[in-house]
Amino acid sequence: MTPTATAKRLILIVDDDQLLAEFLSVILQNAGYETMQAHSADHALKLVAEREPDMALLDIHMPGMSGLELAKQLNRETSVPFMFLSGRGDADAGKQAAAYGAVGFVVKPVDEKHLMPAFEAGLARADEIRQLRRTELNLNAALAAGRETSLAVGLLMCKFQTDRNTAFEVLRDHARSSRRKVNEVADQLLAAEETLNSLHAAFYSRVKK
Secondary structure, eight states, rough: OOOHHHHTOOEEEEEEEEHHHHHHHHHHHHHHOOEESSSSSSHHHHHHSSSSEEEEEEEEESSSSSSSHHHHHHHHHHOEEEEEEEEEEEEHHHHHHTTOOSSSSESOOHHHHHHHHHHHHHHHHHHHHHHHHHHHHHHHHHHHHHHHHHHHHHHHHHTTTTTTHHOOOOOHHHHHHHTHHHHHHHHHHHHHHHHHHHHHHHHHHHHHH
16 A cells, blocks of 8 residues: 555544554554544544544553543544554454454554454454445435425325426425425425424314314
8 A cells, every 4th residue: 555545534543552553653654544543532633533543443451541441432422433552363353453453453552464464454444344335324314305305296196186397396496496406395295284283183172172
């Protein structure tokens, strides 16, 4: 991976071992990444609040809040993907990393030859997750808008005894003339119908008294 391709990607390194943090920072900077360092979980949270990184490398064992507790907080409060720095490279370490939501882990002692493939695989996985989340949000929004429009078209068909195409064209033309989206007009129409229905029920209860 060339420096140009990764120049704008920010990596947060969280490790109470300052020499190791500096070593990791140099390796990542040489690969074209921007880095920032934190030597405690509290410091890391302050940095994240100021600017969210594209990835965080978290040491599991730190004084005070551990890397595992920090990972939980990042999951709850941010969208920052993270990898663990682990002293173990066995299957249990991998399962623990996955259980906490990590996209990978780097085994200590760290050397450049093993760091970069593991790191870039984790970053690629984080990018895939981001894309899936964006796609899901876009899909949900589209489905919601489609439901509102369909309900509004059905309401117009019933009230004006017309066909579906005519009802949709009238709804669309009204949206265009008011420079609004179709689903916004549909949502307003449905809300107005709910209000009328509630008023109708109120009038009916008064007549019965």
